Amino acid sequence: MYERLSIVTRSQERLEDITTRVNDVLRSHEVNEGICYLFVPHTTAGIMVNENADPHLATDFLEHMRALVPASEHFRHAEGNSHAHIKAALVGHSLVIPVEDGQLTLGRWQGVFLAEFDGPQERTVVISMQSTSPITREEPVTRAPRRR
């Protein structure tokens, strides 16, 4: 099962909490138990798990990423956004999260964020879902006798 989420990021640098949207996709595909793969096909945006309880954390995170990788006039990349490429690479482009009871098995304070470093833009998150629910637990597996 496969789906693409479209996310419009609202500023140049931003963490967009997409947890609810990913859980909605899992529900719509009736994935009760399994694995959810999330992939961001962009070079200046990434995806990560972080705390989603305190909105100040996103501000702190982005501020410190700017301090870690400041925009510089000395970058060779002609587009002028090397800092955004570097930040996205540090954050990473994919996640693998187990699914239980029809939703991501995140910790109490965790959320899934699209990390935008060169917005505002329309971004895509590719979601691939694999259900590992057993076919039935009640019925024993019966095999047809082998024919010769």
Ligand code: ZN
């Ligand atoms: Zn670039």
